[in-house]
Amino acid sequence: MAEQHTPVQGTLDDLGTPLSECTFVVVDLETTGTRADASGITEIGAVKVRGGEVLGEFSTLVNPGLPIPPFITLLTGITQAMVAPAPAVESVIPGFLEFAGLERGSLLVAHNAPFDVGFLKAACAAHGYDWPAPQVVDTVALARRLVTREEVPNHKLGTLAGYFGVADQPTHRALDDARATVGVLHGLLERLGAFGVETAQELRGFRSAPTAAQRTKRRIADDVPAAPGVYVFTDAKGDALYVGKSTDLRRRVRSYFTGSEKRGRIREMAALVEGVTPIVCETGLEAEVRELRMIAERKPPYNRRSRNPERAPWLKLTAEDFPRLSIVRTVRDDGAPYLGPFRSAREAELAREALHEAFPLRQCTRRITPAKPTAACVLAELGRCGAPCSGAETAADYAVHAAAAQGAMTADPAPVVERITAHIRELSEQLRYEEAAGHRDRLAAFLTASARSQRLTALSAIPELVAAAPARGPAGAARPGWDVHVVRYGRLANSGVMAPGTDPAEFVAALSGTAESVFPGPGPAPCASAWEMECVLRWLEAPGVRLAESAEGWTCPVNGAEKYRHLTDWERGVSALAHR
Known part of the structure; x- marks a missing residue:
């Protein structure tokens, strides 16, 4: 066993590390059989490489505690006598894990990786060691995507080693085979470079060779800055095809023209792309909001989400003598309470049914x-x-029911919750589970929309709010300064990064003084789409955010729908809305 001292590599949290800077640990095992639950490891060999340089090697025989079948001895040359004095696997695993440094961001490589990784994971589990779950590179799978059958008859290690001219040929001994796999890996990485795959992130996402259109359009990313912001792909006429955001515009734009892009419609789009317009943003929140606004404005054909926020359904309690619940697409300044927006008309209908179950409102039109x-x-x-x-109920009597329904929509949903949960319990006791599930879905739709409306209403009621958080760079990495945002009536009005040493009061005053003018309006989301406001809310509620100024208090009803979040997964609905 021999190893050279190597520096510790930082973690690959964003997996955007160039492949030349990644540490690869190439491993090979010899075993008594093919099943990890019924066989044992007889030898472990590993080679650690970075940037084409061998940093260290690990090699040891292992006593499997099992007889070695004759055909395995014939194949590998490893005999029972050879492994008898060798350490047991529980003594070897700690040394291998320390050598590999998988918890420190190394990438684990093997030829037919599921086999080797399966044995290693089983050994860790059997002897109480935590498996670090590294990124795994399987050279068999990679070779099948990069080396055609016209070039090689099969993708066995020996065949590929010969094809790439590897000096170390496999011998069915662990270290020799690991060395051969290193050579094959380098040959495959060189081929990946021709396809534009240059980072660990792109390697992880690589599924097939890029199309000819993707390869020819890769030049489009050459002049894109490596900064956070929004990018717009355009066709020959200058029309927007797709709008996206990224913390690193250049890297993200490049990824569309490599094999890591596997979405069929995006690969199709690559044939139409003639240009890209990068829009550098001060902060991640600004980029997120700009993306939503541009998608809604330009409605690019290759964006599936957020294209039509104006079509989102709302549930309205009409403003008339005998109010009724109506599903609408527009919020008007008519004094009526609105609930929503909903992801679909079906969810709006479920919420309406929940209110009808709790209150005797008319359902005629x-x-x-x-x-x-x-x-x-x-x-x-x-x-x-x-x-x-029919005249059986007066306007004054009916107004009591309408007021109760409005209160449940805007302040305290308890009457709806109590009514429907009692009905669910009754149906469950009668073993009528499908009907109970229907009531559960109605309650979930109502609470989801009610919580969303109350959160949006609370934010949109504040004329101006200024908040700050420690500045973040690509992949959320900390950078000097503070991200500062001005929010008016729920709309992001300005963004900036306050450098260290800047006077906070002067910076906030300047940012506020140059912010977009925003005026109040009707409904829970009068000045921005609900999706934009959800982005702002997520940022405001994130750890580390500090309120610098607020023209009014920011509160939600004390007995509001969030009190009942345990009854429904409404947060998932919020997230889905934010990424429509």
């Missing part, structure tokens, strides 16, 4: 004129409506 009563519908017979249409 006709205009009611007390002077001209009409016959009551079947809902009145079922006790689910007071029949104001």
Whole structure:
């Protein structure tokens, strides 16, 4: 066993590390059989390399505690006598893990990696060692994508070693085979370079060789800055094809023209792309918001989400003598309370059903004129409506139900929660689980929308809010200074990075003085899309954010829908909305 001292490599949290700077630990095992649960390891060999240089080697026989089958001895030359004095696997694993440095960001490489990794994971599990779960590179899988059958008859290690002219040929001994795999890996990485794969992130995402269109368009990224912001792919006419954001514009744009891009529609788009417009942003939040605004404005055909925020459905309690619940697409300044927005009309309908279950609101769409009563519908017979249409219920009596429904929508959903949960318990006791699930879905849709509306309403009520957080660079890495944002009525009005040593009061005053003018409006999201406001809320609620100024208090109802978050996974709905 021999190893050279090597410097510790930083973690690959963003996996954007150039391949030339990555530490690869190439491993090979010899075993008594093919099943990790029924066989044992007889030898471990590993080679640590970085930038084409061998940094160290690890090699040891292992006593498997099992008989070695004759055909394995014939194949590897490893006999029972050879492994008898060797250490057991539980004594070898700690040394191998320390050599490999997998917890420090090394990439684990093997030829037919599932086999070797399976044995290593099983050995760790059997003897109480934590498996570090590194990024794994399988040279067999990589070779199948990069080396065609016209070039080689198969993708065995010996065949590939011969094809790439590797000096160390495999011999079915662990260290020899690991050395041969190193040579094959270098040959494959060189070929990957021709396809534009240059980082660990791109290597992880590589699925197949890029199309000819992707390869020819790679030049588009040459002049894109390595900075956070938004990018817009355009066609020959200058029309937007796709809008995206990134903490590193150049790296992200390049990725569309490499084998790491596997989305069929994006590979199709590459054939149409003729240019890219980078828009550098001060902060990550600014980039996120700009992306949403540009997608909504330009509606690029290759963006699937966020293209039509104006079409999102809302649930409205109409402003009339006998209000009713109506699903609408526009929020108007009519004094009516609104709930939403919803991800779909179906979810809006479920929320409406939840409110109808709790309150005897009319469900007809006709205009009611007390002077001209009409016959009551079947809902009145079922006790689910007071029949104001027939004159059986006065406007004052009906207003009590409407006010209760409005209170549940905007402040305290307890009446809806209590009514529906009681019904769910009753149905469950009767083993009517499918019906109970339907009521659960109605309650979930209502609470999700109610919580969202209350969060948006609270933020949109503040004329101006200034907040700051430690500045972040690519992949969330800390950088000097503070990210500062001005938010007006829920809309991001300005962004900036305050450098160390800057007077905070002067900086905030200047940022506020040059911020976009924003004026209040109706509904929970009057000045920005709900998706933009959710981005702002996520940033404001993140650890480390500090409120510098706020024109008014920022509060949600004390008994609001967030109180019942344990009843439904409404946060997942918020996240989905933010990435429509």
